[in-house]
Amino acid sequence: MSKKFFVLMSILLVAAMVFTGCSKPADAPEVATPDAPTDEPAPEPTGEKILRANNASEPGSLDPALAQGTHESWVLDHSFEGLMKLDQEGHVASGMAEDYKISDDFLTYTFTLRDGIKWSNGDPVTAEDFEFAWKRAIDPELAADYAFQIADYVKGGNAYLSGEGSLDDVAIKALDDKTLEVTLEAPTAYFLELTAFYTYYPVNKNVVEANPDWAKSADTHVSNGPFYLTEWEHDASLKMRKNDNYYDADKVHLDGIDLTIIDDENTTWQAYEGGEYDLLLPIPQAVVAKMKDEGNPELVLGGEVGTYYFNLNNDVKPFNNAKVRKGLSYALDKATITDKIAQGGQMPAEGVVPFGMFDEDGKEYRDKVGNLIPYDLDLAKNLFEEGLAEEGMTIDDFNSKGFVLLYNTQESHKKIAQAAQEMWRTNLGIEIGLENVDFQVKLDREKAGDYDISRAGWIGDYMDPMTFIDLWYSKSSFNDANYNNPKYDELVLKAKSTADQKVRFEAMREAENILMDEMPIVPVYFYTQPYAQKPYVTGVYKPLVNYPRLTYADINK
Structure with a gap:
């Protein structure tokens, strides 16, 4: 059977299983589950069960409304909880809401909150907190990057966000302390799953109104999830401890989670081998390959719906030319990048929507779309040179510009950037420089348009192709390539x-066909998420759209 089949089955298996680490690409050895027996001794008892891991980058914000990446969401997903959540099987399940009703026209959702739910400071969690949080997230003055994730769906949301409508017309209403009513602009099949996403997390209205800087320090941070923030030494470490006010606290076995903030994979891997971490991601690509070859039971090949790609700044000449952009894409040998460099079961990208999404018939979405990104060196060279000529440039002119590929500091990104640099040099005769910066700096520069080419990646926010398709809507706050096509926008709005x-x-x-015909970005591969987990750690689960969840993890000494 094909590698594609096995990788797709890996994704589906991860979504279907309670325990972590079930995905297995075609060329991987059997990988034991975290519960497998082992001869490795567990750490000596310390009196507390503190799981130690690493968050590779400093969070830009731990305010759910302002967060924009996995370096923030991994903390938020353990310290907050929405109306719904993703359970151990990957299904949408009740979170803060114990029940919900949907109107016959699929437009109005009425959520009933659980009895007795509390914030980490002891305040009751109310429907008014949710109303306040969601409306705050789309307040144009807050300028939240993820405001669209609410505004695009809730009636009156976009009008308010654009300054053309009133907050009073935004259809989010706390009917009483326990009841929240939300009316949508159009039926949205994945709306329940959206309420499990961090932009939809509540915030404590009283805390936020009293202190606008509440989310900048552990001393003032208040949350409603299984853990709460107790220490935040910026650029160094984060500590969370069990929230005894959490409604499901009896099932939370850990006393806390300690996260270092170190971006060097080799440093953290050495610390993992030395017993300083209980779970670690990311891990060096060479280590992933070695662990796979050895059948190391501590390797977990987590399934993920995500796409690794390069942004091309469409406002910078000659990247404004579609032929130039397609030439860059077609000249990349993506199979070599996945098989020889990434080495974690990733698949060469065939478009922007990864495998694992299903269509209207319940079948794999990509089957009807196919591979939209050929590896064709002759076509690549011809298109690239034609595009340059249309912009009045030659290869020498291009090389004289000193264009740079920007990537965030991480060994894996460096190796992939170096591979792309060499493939473009060999196949197109062009010289591209490399620049590495901190992840948050990279994000900020992309938002400012201060780059030529940049490494990027997107993990789906929910299990529908729209979570990828709407990224390049012209007004999307994550359209860092500055792509603008009215027909594409029309199709996105039609689908929504x-x-x-x-x-x-x-x-x-x-829409995806149009996008790949104009190639504003260069998809490289579809993600997996390899990570290392000590055998004495159990109960970790890996939703396809999240980092590993530690909520119900345990350390068995």
């Missing part, structure tokens, strides 16, 4: 405004 699943998916497929 219909309850007809056939119409919706046809619009998304057509």
Whole structure:
């Protein structure tokens, strides 16, 4: 059977299993589950069960409304909880809401909160907190990057966000302390799953109104999840401790989670080998390959729906030319990058939407779209030179510009950037420089348009192709390539405004074809998430759209 089949089955298996580490690409050895027996001794008892891991980058913000990346969401997903959550099987389950009702027209959702739920400071969690948090997230003055994730769906949301409507017309309403009513602009099949995403997390209204800087320090940070923030030494470490006020606290076995903030994979891997971490991600690519070859039971090949890609700044000449952009894409040998460099079961990208998403017939979305990104050196060279000529440039002119590929400091990104640099040099005759910066600096520069080419990646926010398709809508705050195509925008809006699943998916497929024909970004591969986990750690689970969840983890001494 094909490698594609095995990788797809890996994704599905991860979503279906309670324990972590079930995905297995075609060329990987059997990998034991975290519960497998081992001869390795557990650490000596310390009196507390503190799971030690690493968060590779300093969070830009631990305010759910302002967060924008996995370096923040891994902390937020353990310290906050939305109306719904993703359970151990990867299904959408009750979180802060014990029940919900959906109107016959699929537009109005009425959520009933659990009895007795509390914030980490002891305040009751109320429907008003949710109303306040969601409306705050789309306040144009807050300028949240993820505001669209609420505004695009809630009735009146976009009008308010754009300054054309009133906050009073935003259809989010606390009917009483326990009841939240939300009306949508159009039926949205994945809305329940959206309420499990961090932009939809509540914030304590009284705390936020009293202190605008509440989320900048552990001393003032208040949350409603299984853990709460107790220490934050910026650029060094984060500590969370069990929240005894959490409604499911009896099932939370850990006393806390300690995270270092170190971006060097080799340093953290040496510390893991030395017993300083209980779970570690990311791990060096060479280590992943070695662990796979050895059948090391501590390797977990986590499934993930995500795409690794390069942004091309469409406002910078000659990257404004589609032929130039397609030439860069077609000249990359993506199979070599996945097989020889990434080495974690990743698949060469065939578009922007990864495998694991399903269409209107419940079948694999990519089957009807196919591979939209050929590896074709002759075509790549011809398109690239034609595009340069259209912009009045030659290869020498291009090389004289000193264009640079920007990536965030991490060994794996460096190796992939070096591979792309060499492939473009060999196949197109061009010279691209490399620059590494801190992750948050990279994000800030992308937002400012201060780059030529940049490494990027997107993990789906929910299990629908739209979580990738709407990234390059012209007004999307994550459209860092500055792509603008009215027809593409029209198709995105069409897909978001219909309850007809056939119409919706046809619009998304057509949009992806347009995107890959104009190639504003260069998809490289579809993600997996390899990580290392000590055998004495159990109960970790890995949703396809999240980092490993430690909520119900345990350390068995």
